[in-house]
Amino acid sequence: MSVATKERKLTIARAMAEAIAQEMRIDERVFVMGEDIGPLGGVFGNTRGLFDEFGAERVRDTPISETAFMGAAVGAASDGMRPIVELMFVDFFGVCFDAIYNSMAKNTYFSGGEVKVPVVLMTSTGGGYSDAGQHSQCLHATFAHLPGMKVVAPSNAYDAKGLMTAAIRDDNPVIFMFHKALQGMGWLGTERDAIVHVPEESYEIPIGKAAVVKEGTDVTIVGLTSGVHHGLKAARTLAERGVSAEVIDIRSLVPLDRETIINSVKKTGRLIVVDEDYHSYGVTGEIITSVVEQGVALKAAPKRVAYPDIPIPFARPMEQWALPNAEKIITAFELMEKN
Amino acid sequence: MKPNREQQLWMYEHMLISRYFEETIEKIYMEGKLPAFNMANGPIPGEMHLSNGQEPCAVGVCAHLTATDIVTSTHRPHHVAIAKGVDLNKMTAEIFGKATGLSGGRGGHMHIFDAKVNFSCSGIIAQGMGPAVGAALSRKLQNKEGVAIAYIGEGAANQGAFHESLNLASVWKLPVVFIIEDNAWGISVAKTASTAIERNDQRAAAYGMPGYAVENNDPIAIFEAAGEAIERARSGGGPSLIEIETYRLAGHFMGDAEGYRPKGEKDALFAKDPIPKFREHLAANFDWSNSDDEAMVKKAHEKVDAAIEFARNSEYAPVEEALEKVFV
Ligand SMILES: Cc1ncc(C[n+]2csc(CCOP(=O)(O)OP(=O)(O)O)c2C)c(N)n1
Numbered sequence: 093m094s095v096a097t098k099e100r101k102l103t104i105a106r107a108m109a110e111a112i113a114q115e116m117r118i119d120e121r122v123f124v125m126g127e128d129i130g131p132l133g134g135v136f137g138n139t140r141g142l143f144d145e146f147g148a149e150r151v152r153d154t155p156i157s158e159t160a161f162m163g164a165a166v167g168a169a170s171d172g173m174r175p176i177v178e179l180m181f182v183d184f185f186g187v188c189f190d191a192i193y194n195s196m197a198k199n200t201y202f203s204g205g206e207v208k209v210p211v212v213l214m215t216s217t218g219g220g221y222s223d224a225g226q227h228s229q230c231l232h233a234t235f236a237h238l239p240g241m242k243v244v245a246p247s248n249a250y251d252a253k254g255l256m257t258a259a260i261r262d263d264n265p266v267i268f269m270f271h272k273a274l275q276g277m278g279w280l281g282t283e284r285d286a287i288v289h290v291p292e293e294s295y296e297i298p299i300g301k302a303a304v305v306k307e308g309t310d311v312t313i314v315g316l317t318s319g320v321h322h323g324l325k326a327a328r329t330l331a332e333r334g335v336s337a338e339v340i341d342i343r344s345l346v347p348l349d350r351e352t353i354i355n356s357v358k359k360t361g362r363l364i365v366v367d368e369d370y371h372s373y374g375v376t377g378e379i380i381t382s383v384v385e386q387g388v389a390l391k392a393a394p395k396r397v398a399y400p401d402i403p404i405p406f407a408r409p410m411e412q413w414a415l416p417n418a419e420k421i422i423t424a425f426e427l428m429e430k431n
Numbered sequence: 432m433k434p435n436r437e438q439q440l441w442m443y444e445h446m447l448i449s450r451y452f453e454e455t456i457e458k459i460y461m462e463g464k465l466p467a468f469n470m471a472n473g474p475i476p477g478e479m480h481l482s483n484g485q486e487p488c489a490v491g492v493c494a495h496l497t498a499t500d501i502v503t504s505t506h507r508p509h510h511v512a513i514a515k516g517v518d519l520n521k522m523t524a525e526i527f528g529k530a531t532g533l534s535g536g537r538g539g540h541m542h543i544f545d546a547k548v549n550f551s552c553s554g555i556i557a558q559g560m561g562p563a564v565g566a567a568l569s570r571k572l573q574n575k576e577g578v579a580i581a582y583i584g585e586g587a588a589n590q591g592a593f594h595e596s597l598n599l600a601s602v603w604k605l606p607v608v609f610i611i612e613d614n615a616w617g618i619s620v621a622k623t624a625s626t627a628i629e630r631n632d633q634r635a636a637a638y639g640m641p642g643y644a645v646e647n648n649d650p651i652a653i654f655e656a657a658g659e660a661i662e663r664a665r666s667g668g669g670p671s672l673i674e675i676e677t678y679r680l681a682g683h684f685m686g687d688a689e690g691y692r693p694k695g696e697k698d699a700l701f702a703k704d705p706i707p708k709f710r711e712h713l714a715a716n717f718d719w720s721n722s723d724d725e726a727m728v729k730k731a732h733e734k735v736d737a738a739i740e741f742a743r744n745s746e747y748a749p750v751e752e753a754l755e756k757v758f759v
Binding site: 127128130131132135153154155156157158159160183184186187220221222223224225226227278279280281400401402403405406407408409410411413414 | 467468469470471472476477478525528529535536537538539540541542553554555556557586587589590591592617618619620624625626686690691747748750751752753754757
């Protein structure tokens with residue numbers, strides 16, 4: 093290899109658009125539809141440039157008719173196309189959920205594996221900028237709970253591109269959840285650490301494989317999307333106190349890489365799970381249970397740092413108070429140490 | 432029926448209040464958000480959908496309503512809330528996220544609820560349709576006075592909830608009126624690109640109810656159409672649908688670069704701004720002098736300024752109160 097590798101830092105938004113464009117170039121069956129994804133390039137920038145390159149036939153702005161276009165995605169996918177569908181905010185899925193969890197997610201099963209439904213659904217998650225209770229949720233568990241769909245949620249641009257490529261090539265429905273604060277859109281404020289080097293050539297990140305983003309020996313911090321960045325910040329502070337934290341980014345909720353998590357907790361004996369989704373019946377409970385069920389020896393009871401079980405409040409002080417952050421992870425660790 | 436002088440002055444006054452309210456919110460919204468526009472900052476964080484230009488839709492309809500009547504509105508709710516008589520101080524405080532706000536800061540600008548005047552709104556497109564039908568049903572079942580009005584944008588008329596609600600209201604002959612504010616755009620997508628027919632009032636026929644098309648954002652014509660539809664609803668004649676051609680003089684939300692608009696469109700819309708037009712109409716048709724006008728403008732500004740001051744001077748609720756009011 094003689095070519096020097098130059099840093100090519102991309103936002104998650106650009107990484108997603110690049111992966112989609114590369115797949116559209118090599119696979120005629122891939123097309124994109126959704127609200128404002130055409131000339132505007134998506135409210136969160138993740139379809140930017142696609143309309144100019146591929147035109148209105150393959151990059152289709154839809155009416156605000158989610159029931160119709162989600163159902164249409166199922167039909168087109170079952171008939172051999174590979175639709176990528178965006179619905180701007182995960183909060184909006186209530187209007188079209190039937191097509192997703194009763195049809196898209198089940199048709200393969202109902203047909204004994206005969207019918208493939210290779211849809212990619214893209215949607216934004218998360219808050220932190222005072223967009224209140226219908227524009228700030230994560231709803232990770234809502235999707236992950238229902239069998240038949242894979243669910244991925246990257247924390248950085250490198251993973252975003254690789255997961256998107258894998259999602260498009262997957263013959264199953266994949267929900268691709270991207271967190272607004274990691275998206276690299278200036279107007280939402282941006283987590284700098286989500287903007288990382290992304291190779292130009294296409295590559296896949298296998299769906300169902302977690303990443304150990306920081307190795308450590310004293311406590312395992314497991315998270316996804318924003319939670320990974322909170323975990324990394326907490327790990328830096330803990331390191332100053334001589335505590336070595338391991339940070340795991342699950343990257344996919346379904347399938348969940350339990351093995352990586354369990355192996356880590358076997359080593360550290362302590363587990364904290366971070367999730368911006370609601371506290372109860374969620375990812376945090378699932379991960380803790382997965383570890384406890386295996387009888388992994390623990391030095392302290394596991395902890396979760398998640399969103400309280402309340403609709404997301406608008407007022408900035410209230411919302412900031414309720415959100416997970418690095419300090420809450422550190423507090424959780426301190427509590428574990430006390431016991 | 433045409434509005435009388437008193438009704439027209441009420442309509443004008445509330446258009447003035449609404450416009451000045453939006454202009455003031457627009458300024459305050461930008462505080463602390465620059466140089467790099469960041470939505471999370473400033474005294475009013477989050478998304479902001481302004482209603483500049485759409486005031487006629489609010490006043491022409493709400494002129495026929497009392498506090499008893501029900502209104503469900505959209506993510507662009509301020510003009511309708513003001514015309515419906517929502518407490519302006521509390522609404523403003525809500526938009527600032529303060530403890531004195533309608534919900535103590537839990538809801539914000541897309542979730543204005545004032546039960547005293549039966550007003551609510553939502554950030555989910557067409558979500559108010561079903562609840563308006565249900566409120567109308569409730570009034571009918573309880574034999575209580577009142578009609579329900581569901582406001583939506585023209586983009587929302589392609590939602591399932593729109594079509595299902597029209598059918599249900601018609602089958603049950605409920606006292607409800609559906610108002611479409613057609614500002615020609617759903618974010619960046621033009622009505623012509625999203626809607627299979629030119630005018631949504633034609634869809635009323637499919638659901639067995641009268642449909643009205645009101646052109647030119649004309650407050651008087653809106654008043655007349657709404658008057659007929661609301662009277663029909665009140666007297667047991669069932670639902671109606673009204674589509675109003677209106678103008679979105681603002682972006683979809685604050686921070687929208689509006690690159691999707693054809694060149695010159697914005698200027699053409701500003702030239703048709705309904706407020707100066709209505710002022711000319713008043714001067715031409717009534718004994719409405721410059722000093723009358725100035726006095727009304729001044730009063731409108733004072734009302735808004737007082738609400739802003741109330742909101743600014745209010746405190747945020749203690750953060751732990753975020754945990755309250757999930758259940759009653
Ligand atoms: C169910 C749902 N889908 C999509 C959106 C995103 N969205 C917010 S406003 C909007 C456009 C609405 O257009 P229209 O109904 O014409 O109202 P306007 O914004 O023009 O007032 C869209 C698509 C949403 N809030 N809810």
